Ligand SMILES: C[S@@+](CC[C@H](N)C(=O)[O-])C[C@H]1O[C@@H](n2cnc3c(N)ncnc32)[C@H](O)[C@@H]1O
């Protein structure tokens with residue numbers, strides 16, 4: 001892997017541009033603002049008090065539109081159609097619906113877009129009302145993802161979420177009434193103090209709200225968060241690994257029984273059409289441009305990331321410069337490792353281009369199951385393997401003979 005200073009990132013390397021055509025391409029727009037910071041969250045997001053009382057939201061849409069123009073220019077003449085746009089955060093709905101729609105309109109003006117363009121907006125359940133949802137739908141948004149996290153007030157309090165237990169249910173109802181077919185709920189399990197009954201109640205409430213997609217993530221104790229400090233001081237217990245595995249297995253059983261099939265380790269959908277195509281693009285390691293402070297991008301084995309602070313970001317794009325803080329070019333080994341680490345997570349299976357004896361060992365250890373005995377064989381993680389996905393990926397990477405000839409450096 002080659003790490004290069006930001007000053008030299010004025011344009012995409014020719015090797016990356018050579019891979020652009022024909023590979024699905026998405027745009028991620030990071031909106032780095034939240035009304036308050038949840039105690040467990042380490043994302044690049046800012047409250048008004050973090051910004052010294054200044055409200056930087058109003059200038060943000062213009063800055064994002066400028067970066068979209070810079071991105072279009074940097075990709076050259078052969079840019080493929082954009083297949084997905086994902087507004088994430090932070091809290092995208094901290095912006096006015098018209099501002100989000102103006103950013104989407106800039107994507108549509110600068111890039112060719114696929115006829116079935118997927119446009120997702122992440123939202124906190126208490127950050128949208130029916131009017132906002134109507135405006136987003138009318139403006140071309142096709143999918144909403146609400147951060148529900150839990151149906152229990154005590155769990156939401158430990159997470160320092162701002163919304164009440166019923167808010168996510170109301171938000172899904174309003175989203176359906178506004179005409180959204182694709183609505184997702186995010187859940188978190190393993191919060192200190194959460195019981196099996198709490199988790200069951202959260203799953204039940206999520207399913208009763210009738211989304212067509214559910215994500216369930218184990219709580220990660222991120223360094224330098226208020227939650228990490230509470231755990232360090234012994235005020236809250238660290239999530240227990242066995243409990244996390246039990247909660248995951250229970251979620252999979254309950255969601256499957258309700259008609260949601262897993263398609264990625266932490267994601268379940270009612271149908272193939274309900275899958276989040278933007279996230280599928282990440283897991284296939286396709287190409288995306290991340291717009292906004294701190295956003296990450298990948299094109300053809302080159303990865304880069306933007307400056308984190310909204311002020312530095314705005315100054316850079318206003319001066320007509322890509323707001324890049326750093327970049328790296330992955331070598332063949334790193335690219336293979338990435339493909340394996342991401343690919344093993346998918347329920348559609350992944351090709352195991354490794355020695356048959358290692359494939360046999362993974363099967364005998366109960367970690368993978370055969371989908372197709374081709375050459376190479378296609379396998380999928382077993383339920384046990386899903387709890388040990390990184391270990392399986394490591395064994396596959398260690399057994400991979402690098403296909404030097406088939407990958408551009
Ligand atoms: C960064 S948030 C952005 C969307 C929105 N602000 C929200 O909170 O729903 C996206 C998802 O990441 C989850 N998340 C953030 N930090 C996490 C952590 N430490 N462990 C597990 N999930 C986390 C959030 O709970 C949320 O569902």
Ligand code: SF4
Nearest residue numbers: 034037038041089090
């Ligand atoms: S609302 Fe979402 S992005 Fe904002 S602090 Fe909470 S989890 Fe993080």
